[in-house]
Amino acid sequence: MQKLTNKEEEIMHIIWQLEKAFVKEIMAEITTKKPHYNTLSTIVRNLEEKGYVSHNAYGNTHQYYPVVTKEAYREKFMASAIQNYFNDSYKNVVSFFAKEEKISVDDLKEIINLIEKEK
Template identity: 45%
Template sequence: MKELTRAEEEIMQVLWTIGSAFVKDIIDQLPDPKPAYSTVSTIVRILQQKGFVGHKAVGQSHQYHPLITKANYTKSFMKGFVKRYFDGSYQEMVSFFTKEQKLSVSELESLVKDLKKLKTKKL
């Protein structure tokens, strides 16, 4: 799966939140300063070409909807992120964020608890 640019991701976040929308609806959900209609329309067409967005014709307009779930994109993105920045090691990534974000002992214990739950589900 291709990675989204910042602008593409911003639009996908809107579509993941509201489900389906016309370009005007997407613009309404974006923060100020609002991009031009033509800019958003172009990005949505690029997202269609990449296979992230589909559309339904409504009169002479198009209503857009996500074809990829946020969860699936996040999973794919994180795999690539860990591979590029942490040599594929999730342990290195957790260690980095533990040091940088100064996680508390209770937060780390909560992570360990969650990991143990996942491990038992897989067994």
């Protein structure tokens, strides 16, 4: 699974949300600066070449749909980020968020409870 650019990832989130979409429908969902229609069409075709989406053809138009699930992408992306930025340590990930005050003590207690229930 190839890494996506930021713009490709943004477009994939829209496609995951819509489940099936024509380029004009994807364009309507973009909340940041909208690219030119042809640029967006190229991005979607790149996603298809990378194996993230496929399409159904209706004459000259294509309706795109995801081939890779959001969950599969998240799993791959998170595993890569944890390996590359946290020395493959989930403890380092949690420690990072605790130091940045992005996770509360209550959240940590809830995580501990979830872990203990799994055992």
